[in-house]
Amino acid sequence: MDGVGVAIAETLIKIVRGYLFAGLVFSVPFVIFGIQRVDPSVKGWNVLFRVLILPGLSVFWPLFAVRLVRGKRHPVERTAHRLAAQSASHP
Amino acid sequence: MILSRRQVHFYSFVGLGIILPIVFIAGLALRPNYDMQATDAATDLFAQAGFATGEDGEAISSDSFTVARVPIAAETLRLTDGSVVLDLTPKKSLPVVDVLVYWDAGSEAPEALGDEAVLLGNLAGDARRRFEIPAELQGQSGQLVFYSQAQSQVVTAAPFAAEMTQ
Amino acid sequence: MSVGYKSIQWNRQKLIYDLILWASVAAYIAIFMAVTKGIDSNLDIRGVQIRAYGSAAFLLLHVILSIGPLSRLSPKFHPLLFNRRHMGVTMFFLALIHVVGLNLPGLPLKTTGALTWYHDFGNLDPLVSLFVGNSHYGDFIQFPFEILGVGALAIFFVMAATSHDFWLVNLTAPIWKALHMGVYVAYGLLVGHVVLGALQSNRHPAMTVAVGVGLVWIVGLHLLAGSREIKQDKATLSPSDDGFVDVGTVAEIPDNRAKVVTISGERVAVFKYDGKISAVSNVCQHQNGPLGEGKVIDGCITCPWHGYQYLPDCGASPPPFTERIPTFDVRLAGDGQGPVEDQRIFVRAIPNAPGTHVDPAVI
Known part of the structure; x- marks a missing residue:
C-alpha cells in the first residue's frame, strides 16, 4: 500500500492508543478516590473489582469525568413506564 | 429487554437474515482458483535459487559435515555440460540465520572470512541445494566456510578435499 | 444494588x-x-x-x-x-x-x-x-x-x-x-x-x-x-374511559405467577399471590429481565434471569437492596358477585412512580 495509507493507519492507531491511555491516566486515580462519589455502592477496598472495571473505564472515562465534575450520580434507567409515571406526576 | 430493544433485536436479525446468506453464497461462488502448476519457468526459478531440481550428473565423490549440530550430506557431481556442482542436503533446517557457503583456500579452519573467499551460494531449509564450483577451484583443496550473514561470523568450516572435485 | x-x-x-x-x-x-x-x-x-x-x-x-x-x-x-x-x-x-x-x-x-x-x-x-x-x-x-x-x-x-x-x-x-x-x-x-x-x-x-x-x-x-x-x-391493550384496562379474569393466572399484558408501551406483570392481585412493570431494573415470567418466592416477585426480588405491592426490593420499579393500581370488577374465579381484573393504564405502594386487590 502507498505511504498515504500507512500514514492514515498509523494516525488512527495513535489516536485510539492516545484515547485509551488518557482513559487509563484518568481511571487509575478515579477508581481509587473518586468512584464512590459517582456510585455509592462501591464500598470497601475490593482491589480485584476495581481492576476489573479499569478497562471499561478507559473506554467510557469521559462519561465519568463529566459526572464527577458535575457532582452527579448514575442516572435511573428510562423505560416507557418510568417516563409515563414521571409525566403523570409532573404534568 | 424493553420493548424498543425487542424491536431492534427483531429487525437486526431480519437484516442479518438478508445480508449474511448473500455474503455466504457470494463468498463461495466467487471463490478464486489458486491452482498452481509447476511450469518450466518455475523449474528455472528453483534452479536459480539454488535448489537441486534438474538433472543428476555423474557422481564424483561424497562427504558429510556437521554445521551447528545438523548433519549435512555433501555430494559432488559432474553434469553433462561439464560443470562441477556440489549438492548439500541438511538433515533438518539449520538453526542459524542467513547462512552463506564460501570456498576458502588453506588447510586450517579460518576464524574469520578471508578476503579471497569465493561465495558459492546460500543455504537454508532442509532441501537439497546445489552450488556450482567455478573451474578455477576444481581440483583444489580448501575449506568450505559456513558464514552467518546476519550474525557476521563464521559458524563452522570443514575441509574440502581436492578429490571432491576431480 | x-x-x-x-x-x-x-x-x-x-x-x-x-x-x-x-x-x-x-x-x-x-x-x-x-x-x-x-x-x-x-x-x-x-x-x-x-x-x-x-x-x-x-x-x-x-x-x-x-x-x-x-x-x-x-x-x-x-x-x-x-x-x-x-x-x-x-x-x-x-x-x-x-x-x-x-x-x-x-x-x-x-x-x-x-x-x-x-x-x-x-x-x-x-x-x-x-x-x-x-x-x-x-x-x-x-x-x-x-x-x-x-x-x-x-x-x-x-x-x-x-x-x-x-x-x-x-x-x-x-x-x-x-x-x-x-x-x-x-x-x-x-x-x-x-x-x-x-x-x-x-x-x-x-x-x-x-x-x-x-x-x-x-x-x-x-x-x-x-x-x-x-x-x-403488538397486542397492546387500551384503557376505557375511566383509565383502566381489562386484562382478563382471576382464573387465568396460576397462584404465585403472573399474566403479562402490554399497556402504555411496555409489558405489565399482573401477579396473583396469597389471594391478592398486584401489577408491576414487567421490566427488572437489573438487566431488564421479564419479571412476569418469574414466580413469587418468599413473598417477593423473583426475576427469572438473575433472581432480583421486588415486593409485589410496592415494586421495591427488600432492604438492603434499593431497586424500585413502577407499580399499577388494580381493582376487581363484580366485587362479591358471582364465582370468585370469574372476577375480571382491571389495571390502570398510567403507572405510579417506581416504588409507590398500591393496595393489592383482594380476591
Whole structure:
C-alpha cells in the first residue's frame, strides 16, 4: 500500500492508543478516590473489582469525568413506564 | 429487554437474515482458483535459487559435515555440460540465520572470512541445494566456510578435499 | 444494588458452570490440535494454534447466541442464561489469543497469534501492517477479512470490559443492553471474516456446511423467538374511559405467577399471590429481565434471569437492596358477585412512580 495509507493507519492507531491511555491516566486515580462519589455502592477496598472495571473505564472515562465534575450520580434507567409515571406526576 | 430493544433485536436479525446468506453464497461462488502448476519457468526459478531440481550428473565423490549440530550430506557431481556442482542436503533446517557457503583456500579452519573467499551460494531449509564450483577451484583443496550473514561470523568450516572435485 | 459490588460473583453453581465451560474449551483445543496433527504432521504448529483458538471462539459465540432465544422459547434454558456473561468474557479471551497469542511468564501454554504470525517480520509495525497489508477495500472477494475480525474483537472488548454489574448500574440497563446488542453486529462481521477468510483457503465441504448450518441456526432461532415477542408486543391493550384496562379474569393466572399484558408501551406483570392481585412493570431494573415470567418466592416477585426480588405491592426490593420499579393500581370488577374465579381484573393504564405502594386487590 502507498505511504498515504500507512500514514492514515498509523494516525488512527495513535489516536485510539492516545484515547485509551488518557482513559487509563484518568481511571487509575478515579477508581481509587473518586468512584464512590459517582456510585455509592462501591464500598470497601475490593482491589480485584476495581481492576476489573479499569478497562471499561478507559473506554467510557469521559462519561465519568463529566459526572464527577458535575457532582452527579448514575442516572435511573428510562423505560416507557418510568417516563409515563414521571409525566403523570409532573404534568 | 424493553420493548424498543425487542424491536431492534427483531429487525437486526431480519437484516442479518438478508445480508449474511448473500455474503455466504457470494463468498463461495466467487471463490478464486489458486491452482498452481509447476511450469518450466518455475523449474528455472528453483534452479536459480539454488535448489537441486534438474538433472543428476555423474557422481564424483561424497562427504558429510556437521554445521551447528545438523548433519549435512555433501555430494559432488559432474553434469553433462561439464560443470562441477556440489549438492548439500541438511538433515533438518539449520538453526542459524542467513547462512552463506564460501570456498576458502588453506588447510586450517579460518576464524574469520578471508578476503579471497569465493561465495558459492546460500543455504537454508532442509532441501537439497546445489552450488556450482567455478573451474578455477576444481581440483583444489580448501575449506568450505559456513558464514552467518546476519550474525557476521563464521559458524563452522570443514575441509574440502581436492578429490571432491576431480 | 446497595450492598457493595463483588469482583466476580461466584457461587457453587456458577463455579461448576465455569469449570465445565473451561474444561470444554480446553478439550476442544486439545482435540483440534491432535486431530490436525494426525491428518498432516507437516503443518506448522503455530498456524494450527491460531485456527484452534479462532474456531473455538466462533463456536462458543454460536452457543452464546443460542442461549437467549432458546430461553425465550423454553424456560428450561434459563440456567444457561444465568452465567452467560462469563461465557462471553471467555470467548473474548479466546478471540484475543487468536490475534495476539498467549505468552504469559510462568504459564506453560505458549501460543503465537495471527498478528505476529502474519504481520510481523516486515518493515512495518504489525498493527499498521494489519490495516494496510491487503488494500483491496473496494473489492468483495478480496476484501481484507482481517478488518472484519478487528471490528468484532473491538465490540467483544467493550462488552467484556463492561460485563460487571457496576456497568449495568452506571450505564443503566437499557443502554447497557443496547451496547451489548452490538454482539449481533459482531456476529455478522465474524461470518464475513470466516467466509472471506478461512472458507477461501479451506475448501473442505464439512467446513462450508458447518458455517452454513451455524448461520441458518442462529438467524432462524433469533427470527423465530423475535417474531413471537413482536407479535405479543403488538397486542397492546387500551384503557376505557375511566383509565383502566381489562386484562382478563382471576382464573387465568396460576397462584404465585403472573399474566403479562402490554399497556402504555411496555409489558405489565399482573401477579396473583396469597389471594391478592398486584401489577408491576414487567421490566427488572437489573438487566431488564421479564419479571412476569418469574414466580413469587418468599413473598417477593423473583426475576427469572438473575433472581432480583421486588415486593409485589410496592415494586421495591427488600432492604438492603434499593431497586424500585413502577407499580399499577388494580381493582376487581363484580366485587362479591358471582364465582370468585370469574372476577375480571382491571389495571390502570398510567403507572405510579417506581416504588409507590398500591393496595393489592383482594380476591
